[in-house]
Amino acid sequence: MTYDPVALGIQWDRLISIADEVVSALVRTSFSTNVRESYDLSCVLFDREGRSLAQGTYSVPSFTGTAQATLHQLLGDFPPDTLEPGDVVMTNDPWIGTGHLFDINVMQPIFRGCRLIGYVMSITHLPDIGGIGFSATAREIYEEGLRLPPVKFLRQGKVDSWVRRLIETNVRVPEQTIGDVLANVNCTTVGGRMVNDLMDEYGIEDIQPLASAIIDFSERAIRDELRRVPAGRYAHGIRIEGNDAPLDLRCTIEIRKGEVFADFAGSSEAVASAINVPLCYTRAMTCHAVKCLTTPRIPNNEGSVRPIHVTAPPGCILNAVSPSATGGRHVIGHFVSL
Numbered sequence: 001m002t003y004d005p006v007a008l009g010i011q012w013d014r015l016i017s018i019a020d021e022v023v024s025a026l027v028r029t030s031f032s033t034n035v036r037e038s039y040d041l042s043c044v045l046f047d048r049e050g051r052s053l054a055q056g057t058y059s060v061p062s063f064t065g066t067a068q069a070t071l072h073q074l075l076g077d078f079p080p081d082t083l084e085p086g087d088v089v090m091t092n093d094p095w096i097g098t099g100h101l102f103d104i105n106v107m108q109p110i111f112r113g114c115r116l117i118g119y120v121m122s123i124t125h126l127p128d129i130g131g132i133g134f135s136a137t138a139r140e141i142y143e144e145g146l147r148l149p150p151v152k153f154l155r156q157g158k159v160d161s162w163v164r165r166l167i168e169t170n171v172r173v174p175e176q177t178i179g180d181v182l183a184n185v186n187c188t189t190v191g192g193r194m195v196n197d198l199m200d201e202y203g204i205e206d207i208q209p210l211a212s213a214i215i216d217f218s219e220r221a222i223r224d225e226l227r228r229v230p231a232g233r234y235a236h237g238i239r240i241e242g243n244d245a246p247l248d249l250r251c252t253i254e255i256r257k258g259e260v261f262a263d264f265a266g267s268s269e270a271v272a273s274a275i276n277v278p279l280c281y282t283r284a285m286t287c288h289a290v291k292c293l294t295t296p297r298i299p300n301n302e303g304s305v306r307p308i309h310v311t312a313p314p315g316c317i318l319n320a321v322s323p324s325a326t327g328g329r330h331v332i333g334h335f336v337s338l
Helices: 005-029 061-077 161-170 174-202 208-227 279-294 329-337
Strands: 041-047 052-055 088-091 103-112 115-125 151-155 232-240 247-256 259-263 308-311
Touching (some): 005 052, 005 115, 005 174, 041 061, 041 174, 052 061, 061 103, 061 115, 061 279, 103 174, 115 174, 161 174, 208 259, 247 329, 279 308
Parallel strands (some): 259 308
Antiparallel strands (some): 041 052, 041 115, 103 115, 232 247, 247 259
């Protein structure tokens, strides 16, 4: 199927409005001020192939920048052919999710009848996850709280009582924490229902052609802008304050053929405090910076990040590996955009 610009724009906007309604449902049903007032959240729609299509207009760049990789990790543990209507999978693993334990990533597959057609994911900062609390003082990830690998929180619409009890037992404010997790579940259910409503309205049985049109348009737009940047290598480095000694952050950007290659080699090694940054967060902030400089008016989706490639030496402060503590990863990670 081919789309004329008007039809594409209308249906694209409808997907964004659905993502916005997912955000509204999340905020209205959450228990903590982190979500209801601080809006420390993101909601993202994906197609059947796991490609991001639309995000809520108010979404945190670090969350939307990690969400697609998170989805692929979740599907690695729970392949699409094992998922059923009403299943909900989640994790707060820093290296699978957004970089620290406090963020819960909740995914629900979207079914049309018995056929899987896409996914919706909601990400929020929980009020507590146990451990020493929200700080940058931990020395290892084990001090920071409960670390959940990908788990099914709901199976065919029923909450796994063991997983719920595990979370409640490990947090200081179980009512708020479980309330926020259930709000994430609720809003993903809303998203799935609204995607089906959109398909009914337009007589669509397969969303993949629309997804491809959106992604291809976005990719062409950002590549065109990148080709306007003179090809070559650009290097920059900054020295910032650390706990025991100054820290160096270094980056070399190479522009060629409409693509960006960002390499953070030369950055300081990870440290024994919770300011280390997993690569997923470094990649998200790099994509955010490039997107702002090239196509800030085009909504984010997979096409927006395809031309952007990010590497950093394993074990450095911008590619910390387990068991490095990462609770305050934003303290360092926000410098990536500079």
